[in-house]
Amino acid sequence: MNSSSVGKTETKILKYNGTIELSSGIEFGPIDIAYETYGSLNENADNAILVLHALTGDAHAAGYHNITDKKPGWWNDMIGPEKAFDTNKYFIVSSNMLGGCSGTTGPSSINPQTGKPYGLSFPVITIEDAVKVQKILVDFLGIKKLIVAGGSMGGMQALEWSVSFPDYVSKAIIIASTSRLTAQGIAFNAVGRNAILSDINFNNGDYYDKKYPEQGLSVARMIGHITYLCEESMHKKFGRRLQNKDKPDFDLGIDFQVESYLQHQGHTFVERFDANSYLYITKAVDYFDLSEKYGSLENAFKQTNASFLIICFSSDWLFPVSQSKEITKALVKVGKDVSFCEIESPCGHDAFLLEFKTQTEIIKSFLKRDI
Amino acid sequence: MNSSSVGKTETKILKYNGTIELSSGIEFGPIDIAYETYGSLNENADNAILVLHALTGDAHAAGYHNITDKKPGWWNDMIGPEKAFDTNKYFIVSSNMLGGCSGTTGPSSINPQTGKPYGLSFPVITIEDAVKVQKILVDFLGIKKLIVAGGSMGGMQALEWSVSFPDYVSKAIIIASTSRLTAQGIAFNAVGRNAILSDINFNNGDYYDKKYPEQGLSVARMIGHITYLCEESMHKKFGRRLQNKDKPDFDLGIDFQVESYLQHQGHTFVERFDANSYLYITKAVDYFDLSEKYGSLENAFKQTNASFLIICFSSDWLFPVSQSKEITKALVKVGKDVSFCEIESPCGHDAFLLEFKTQTEIIKSFLKRDI
Numbered sequence: 001m002n003s004s005s006v007g008k009t010e011t012k013i014l015k016y017n018g019t020i021e022l023s024s025g026i027e028f029g030p031i032d033i034a035y036e037t038y039g040s041l042n043e044n045a046d047n048a049i050l051v052l053h054a055l056t057g058d059a060h061a062a063g064y065h066n067i068t069d070k071k072p073g074w075w076n077d078m079i080g081p082e083k084a085f086d087t088n089k090y091f092i093v094s095s096n097m098l099g100g101c102s103g104t105t106g107p108s109s110i111n112p113q114t115g116k117p118y119g120l121s122f123p124v125i126t127i128e129d130a131v132k133v134q135k136i137l138v139d140f141l142g143i144k145k146l147i148v149a150g151g152s153m154g155g156m157q158a159l160e161w162s163v164s165f166p167d168y169v170s171k172a173i174i175i176a177s178t179s180r181l182t183a184q185g186i187a188f189n190a191v192g193r194n195a196i197l198s199d200i201n202f203n204n205g206d207y208y209d210k211k212y213p214e215q216g217l218s219v220a221r222m223i224g225h226i227t228y229l230c231e232e233s234m235h236k237k238f239g240r241r242l243q244n245k246d247k248p249d250f251d252l253g254i255d256f257q258v259e260s261y262l263q264h265q266g267h268t269f270v271e272r273f274d275a276n277s278y279l280y281i282t283k284a285v286d287y288f289d290l291s292e293k294y295g296s297l298e299n300a301f302k303q304t305n306a307s308f309l310i311i312c313f314s315s316d317w318l319f320p321v322s323q324s325k326e327i328t329k330a331l332v333k334v335g336k337d338v339s340f341c342e343i344e345s346p347c348g349h350d351a352f353l354l355e356f357k358t359q360t361e362i363i364k365s366f367l368k369r370d371i
Numbered sequence: 372m373n374s375s376s377v378g379k380t381e382t383k384i385l386k387y388n389g390t391i392e393l394s395s396g397i398e399f400g401p402i403d404i405a406y407e408t409y410g411s412l413n414e415n416a417d418n419a420i421l422v423l424h425a426l427t428g429d430a431h432a433a434g435y436h437n438i439t440d441k442k443p444g445w446w447n448d449m450i451g452p453e454k455a456f457d458t459n460k461y462f463i464v465s466s467n468m469l470g471g472c473s474g475t476t477g478p479s480s481i482n483p484q485t486g487k488p489y490g491l492s493f494p495v496i497t498i499e500d501a502v503k504v505q506k507i508l509v510d511f512l513g514i515k516k517l518i519v520a521g522g523s524m525g526g527m528q529a530l531e532w533s534v535s536f537p538d539y540v541s542k543a544i545i546i547a548s549t550s551r552l553t554a555q556g557i558a559f560n561a562v563g564r565n566a567i568l569s570d571i572n573f574n575n576g577d578y579y580d581k582k583y584p585e586q587g588l589s590v591a592r593m594i595g596h597i598t599y600l601c602e603e604s605m606h607k608k609f610g611r612r613l614q615n616k617d618k619p620d621f622d623l624g625i626d627f628q629v630e631s632y633l634q635h636q637g638h639t640f641v642e643r644f645d646a647n648s649y650l651y652i653t654k655a656v657d658y659f660d661l662s663e664k665y666g667s668l669e670n671a672f673k674q675t676n677a678s679f680l681i682i683c684f685s686s687d688w689l690f691p692v693s694q695s696k697e698i699t700k701a702l703v704k705v706g707k708d709v710s711f712c713e714i715e716s717p718c719g720h721d722a723f724l725l726e727f728k729t730q731t732e733i734i735k736s737f738l739k740r741d742i
Contacts, residue, residue: 183629231555
């Protein structure tokens, strides 16, 4: 355990017995919300930071659940005493997204009306819906003012927070993110979904007590992984090196290290993630489009009262720098306070989970400005 | 039918009853070689151009097989009277690659020893092996000197020709190609193969009289298609436009045009291509590495006697411009005659099949130089 870690943490569940109106018009509930908190809320209840996870994340953002855990929470490098999100100063909240599979209600949860998992009877959700659910949690915790921060899909949620709850959000930190996916981004998600939907074990989403559609989910994850890296990082990490051999095998098995890595990523992902959740959450990501919803990005941002920090990474081709610049320009155009920072990194989209030193400096200085 | 088309064409089969030694050391034969020719071989037998197809191409490069055909051969825009490859001057030869599924022996061919399709008993082949088979065809046709030309995997074969048969190849036209795939390129191929191998109907490659592994092959093709385009071309072609609707459906089906396009590409591909061939040919592409084989790219090129034309496209991220520059630099370094041309194009890797006007000018002027 790292000495500056938040230490032992645990995921709690807030059981919300009401319903929310989803973007689709459907009233949905009850909803379990899985969350963790680190640090303490101050008297004014205005020192909270909501960190928002990416596609396959969960509420466990920092610390260790058990002394035997090999890995800490997914943003442990960023959350803790004197870290970017300093638990000595801030009350950090992290929750699993609606539609997820790590405690918050999603397609693998039991539908109380049937006593069986929702499966494909789970309603299609949006980033806006996920944010509505987070608002329930934040209200429950008694938070009055909020800083929101997230990378990738987490950044989409942070953007949505700043637009949906303008009187609530004081600062928004948007990392390696976008106000809308590119056509290429939709395409990669669509192929991943296709791999899952066409797995013989998918069984129309009803597989929870049967064979799991692991091959399809594994292929979807492999596709995703290629997009999270970039050619430069793949070249450095693997190049054309063979996997434990001097010469290729001249068979159809694995020859190159990069193949072995991807297959491993696919296999381990299947153990921790639900195929239906993958379908629903990628769909939510595809749907997210602030400019479509408000007519233009400028229109969307007119109502925000937050200060923005936009961070992007030079080698990120999934959520490219140009998209972060687009957000920044729109914010400037409507007179909002915005800091933009492009970090030179060879790590591709994954940089937001890796380049924590540079991010820490930038985020600390942004947070320091008026607290 | 286009007036400057080569008109009605047909695929012939050369039945080679000998064997060749494959890169793996295996002696393999007999081999059927499917080919087409356009134009006439001159008396000196030195006006031949061998055009080499990309991953999923075939021998049918130009003209129409039937008056009712909707589509001509795959490079019809480039082959014909007064076209880039001018059939008034040149004798154009095109053949299906070893391991393919359009007439040349491949995994779907009948193994004469068993009377059944080879399936996965087909040997793993390389680009070098494919070129060896083409040499048999070229000798059979009585060709004494050869110009080789190809895009993508076709360019790899053209490079291999110029290195393997230095006294034979007078000119080599290498389009949107590389001397070795990037780690990212291998990764995309590996995921595609994985999708096929994990299809329940794949049945260890023995599916010819059973259910076809169409879902896996379709996913592999979709992945491929994303890499053949680029974000710019996808943005122009599809953007975030919805498919025949004003609002998203809020279900897990197809919402965006780009999804519909990819699914269509996947479905139609399954009708014309063999899943086993996809495995074998992508593996051959992964293995190809001139610098690994000869110690360095310079070493590989030392023995060539060809003049080279290297064409690449600005938006091609699968076979990026940097790789064409690498080839060019190596050729220059060992004193070879080389012309390099980067074409500004928004069409991604697919540009070699689309940007035929610019390519025609460049290729014509290159071919004119001393014939």
